[in-house]
Amino acid sequence: MVAQFNRKNIAILIVFLVLSCTFELDEEYFNDSVTPVTEIQGISTTLRQFDLNEQIQGDTIAFWTEQDFIYNVATPNGEQVLLTEAFLDGESLTRTSSRNLSINIDPADYGTGFYTLTIAYLIRTGSGSLADISGLEALAYQQSFVLAIDISPPQELSVISTEIVNGFVTPSWEKYDRFNFQEYRVQKYCRDERDPSNGFSTCGLFIITDPDVTSYADSTFLEGAVRYSVNVRAANQESTGALGPIFETRISDPLTVTGLPNGDFQITWGKPTVENALDRYDLYLRNDFPAPIIFQSTNPNDTTFIYDSDDRPGPGFSRSTFALSIIPKVPGGGNPQEFQLIEARIGADTHPFGSFASSDVYNSIYTTSREKTATDGYLFKIDINSLEKTDSIKWSTLGVPANSFKKELFVSKDRQRLFLINSVNLFEINPNDLSLTNSFTLGNYDDTEFIPKVSSTGIMVYASGGQMRVFNVNTGNDVTLPNNFFGSDEDGDITEDGKYIYDNSYLFEYNGSQYVEKSRLATQIFHARFIDNTRILAYRRNAETFIYNLETDETQVLYEDNQFYMDKFGQYDPFTNTIYSLQGRLFNGPNQLSIMNLNDFTIRQTPVSFLFNNNAFIFQIANGRLFWQDGKYLDQF
Amino acid sequence: MKKSISRFSFLVLLFLTQTVYAQKLFVEFGHGGFGMAEMKSFQQEIQNQLEFDARIIENFPAYYTVKGSLLFVDFEDVTIGFTGGTMSTGGRVSYGDFSGSYRADSELSATYFGLIGEHIFLKRNNLELTVNASPYINTSTLDFSTEFIIQDNRQVQLLTFVSTSLGVESGFTARYYFGPMFVQAFFGGNFNIGGDLELKTDRDAVLIDGAGEIVKTNWSGYRANIGIGINFKRKQNEN
Numbered sequence: 001m002v003a004q005f006n007r008k009n010i011a012i013l014i015v016f017l018v019l020s021c022t023f024e025l026d027e028e029y030f031n032d033s034v035t036p037v038t039e040i041q042g043i044s045t046t047l048r049q050f051d052l053n054e055q056i057q058g059d060t061i062a063f064w065t066e067q068d069f070i071y072n073v074a075t076p077n078g079e080q081v082l083l084t085e086a087f088l089d090g091e092s093l094t095r096t097s098s099r100n101l102s103i104n105i106d107p108a109d110y111g112t113g114f115y116t117l118t119i120a121y122l123i124r125t126g127s128g129s130l131a132d133i134s135g136l137e138a139l140a141y142q143q144s145f146v147l148a149i150d151i152s153p154p155q156e157l158s159v160i161s162t163e164i165v166n167g168f169v170t171p172s173w174e175k176y177d178r179f180n181f182q183e184y185r186v187q188k189y190c191r192d193e194r195d196p197s198n199g200f201s202t203c204g205l206f207i208i209t210d211p212d213v214t215s216y217a218d219s220t221f222l223e224g225a226v227r228y229s230v231n232v233r234a235a236n237q238e239s240t241g242a243l244g245p246i247f248e249t250r251i252s253d254p255l256t257v258t259g260l261p262n263g264d265f266q267i268t269w270g271k272p273t274v275e276n277a278l279d280r281y282d283l284y285l286r287n288d289f290p291a292p293i294i295f296q297s298t299n300p301n302d303t304t305f306i307y308d309s310d311d312r313p314g315p316g317f318s319r320s321t322f323a324l325s326i327i328p329k330v331p332g333g334g335n336p337q338e339f340q341l342i343e344a345r346i347g348a349d350t351h352p353f354g355s356f357a358s359s360d361v362y363n364s365i366y367t368t369s370r371e372k373t374a375t376d377g378y379l380f381k382i383d384i385n386s387l388e389k390t391d392s393i394k395w396s397t398l399g400v401p402a403n404s405f406k407k408e409l410f411v412s413k414d415r416q417r418l419f420l421i422n423s424v425n426l427f428e429i430n431p432n433d434l435s436l437t438n439s440f441t442l443g444n445y446d447d448t449e450f451i452p453k454v455s456s457t458g459i460m461v462y463a464s465g466g467q468m469r470v471f472n473v474n475t476g477n478d479v480t481l482p483n484n485f486f487g488s489d490e491d492g493d494i495t496e497d498g499k500y501i502y503d504n505s506y507l508f509e510y511n512g513s514q515y516v517e518k519s520r521l522a523t524q525i526f527h528a529r530f531i532d533n534t535r536i537l538a539y540r541r542n543a544e545t546f547i548y549n550l551e552t553d554e555t556q557v558l559y560e561d562n563q564f565y566m567d568k569f570g571q572y573d574p575f576t577n578t579i580y581s582l583q584g585r586l587f588n589g590p591n592q593l594s595i596m597n598l599n600d601f602t603i604r605q606t607p608v609s610f611l612f613n614n615n616a617f618i619f620q621i622a623n624g625r626l627f628w629q630d631g632k633y634l635d636q637f
Numbered sequence: 638m639k640k641s642i643s644r645f646s647f648l649v650l651l652f653l654t655q656t657v658y659a660q661k662l663f664v665e666f667g668h669g670g671f672g673m674a675e676m677k678s679f680q681q682e683i684q685n686q687l688e689f690d691a692r693i694i695e696n697f698p699a700y701y702t703v704k705g706s707l708l709f710v711d712f713e714d715v716t717i718g719f720t721g722g723t724m725s726t727g728g729r730v731s732y733g734d735f736s737g738s739y740r741a742d743s744e745l746s747a748t749y750f751g752l753i754g755e756h757i758f759l760k761r762n763n764l765e766l767t768v769n770a771s772p773y774i775n776t777s778t779l780d781f782s783t784e785f786i787i788q789d790n791r792q793v794q795l796l797t798f799v800s801t802s803l804g805v806e807s808g809f810t811a812r813y814y815f816g817p818m819f820v821q822a823f824f825g826g827n828f829n830i831g832g833d834l835e836l837k838t839d840r841d842a843v844l845i846d847g848a849g850e851i852v853k854t855n856w857s858g859y860r861a862n863i864g865i866g867i868n869f870k871r872k873q874n875e876n
Contacts, residue, residue: 013664014664017703021700021723022746023726024727025727027731028733029691029692034734034736035735036736069720130689130736130739130787131736137787219677435848
């Protein structure tokens, strides 16, 4: 019984001991020094545009192109930013576990409108608590911005007015007040002043990038008619504005030239209305090519200039042409209409100058020129190679009144003797020093006919009273040939040896004592001249050009039809067997090769002289300009 | 706790079946210290790795032990029998504040079974003094659990390791009889060679420290017990 009791109790004791001897973990450590943080003071945030690195001010962001933003959260004590997330109208855009959040917004994904950009961020409290250290204890903040997106096309703008403001033509227009503005494109239209029926065409474009600027002072416009339209470029789209009103202005007074008693010229013109746009006046003398500027001024009030005609280079001065260029400060898009060229002329538009002659024997060109006062004139000698004036003599020195001098100048056929003739007198001039060697009194020389010709024997043929006359410059003997001379603009010629004379229709031969009629050529022959002592070059109206040999009675047809018009200035070059003629073109040989287009030289009048010297030629145009074969000017003497 | 009860129940039944041949049966309740140097180091590592100010609340302290012995072979003054017992200790790394709490618990328990031999070197009246030694085999269980609570969020992880080791417990016992019943006191030491802690679900995985060294249990330490028992060969009136 005792044993049973003991065993039972022992077993109970053992179980009790086992149960009570099992180690229990029941203590814990609690840190009550850590306290919650409910607010973080001094947090600052910035939203910047990535490209511009500019901080967004305010809470509204207006844009129309794809934007990259950087949102930054700065904490006062470096508290960790656990999460930064952007929402656009509540939908998550992007997120990061750092304090810098990159946000990309493409307006094309959203369209025009207003949106709310909310940026939420979590900052660790820094309390030091278990949750804080574990990154699970944070304070939440958020900031919102209004996004204004406008990618709609710009509306059309109207030009309100075009008027002069502060001395400039100034178009003004409606302001474009949407933030998607990029630039105003002020399109300028100019009227074609040379042919106004062509209307207006674009002549300038001005780009203004400030949306608050709603007018433009057009410093490129001076004269004429202009109008503007204003396009707006916004959100990479461009509207087309309607054309504004036409603005037209003219210089009040045209360019005028008045001859003064002392021979000078007073040139006046009007002041441009848009005077502030004027850069300068350029006044040209257009007698010369290229035209020199004889006056220049940047003062808009300088509208008068006195030109001393003594300043003009070259011989003779009968007609002068002036041109005024009004040049704006800023050339407008290369528009020629704004380079205003106004021309004015003065003087007689007549045959003003003396004739020309040349001699390869003396290597010289000879020419006459009348002074501007028309009371005297000059005879010039010019080196045929250098084209420099080598000598000159006044007409008055020759003892001839200038106002009656007809100033025809010619050389003998052998180019050894130089003659000057007026309606009454014939003068022989020394080709070397231009001294007077002999003079004769003629009877009614008619300068409307051909220029007299002199053979190497001293026999001169000339026209007088409708008849051909023969004058011996050695003896002074003057004989009238039989038959009528047909009159104006017809030719008369004599061979170099003096054996034959041609007077348009009749051929005379010298028989040792006098000239007798040898034959009558076809009456339809216009223009004929001797090309040597036995051959005559002739042109038959509306037919062939041919060479007729007086000795063999043979005819050589050069051109069978009227391929060119050999007027009275046509020449034949025996050295190259080439015919030269002028009718706007020069012909060289039977192939009619145009070796010079005279239109390139702005010939304003029929050439009055054609001089021949070996393989070169000179011709003259009415305003005194001489040209050499290569186009070089001959008026620098 | 349930595991400890079931293990010890087995031992109790084993003792009871041997009582037919038993000379002495006694049960000791005592206090023992445990080396556990590697476990302490392991727990220190855990503390060091934490970013917050966690504290080691328990560091495998000395704790109560229970042992039972049945001696049934008697050779003059030497008696041989079986012995077995259980012991437990533990460690805790803990932290808590207003936001939550963290703890890493290492609940370590062991059950051992072995032979016991005692030599009575003094026997006078009702008093016996003996010296005894017990080689044993030890099976340890480490329940390593972590709990991380922040507000309503609770994360728990539990890993169970087991180890087997050999050891010897030796000491002196003073025993005083009251008839066949006696009370005794034991003082001695436990020398345990420790064992690898293998993951229970994967015995190829063992617990290592941060340096890659294997963490072992070590139950070595002093032992001080008191107990009661019965000498089946002694009469009720024998003194």
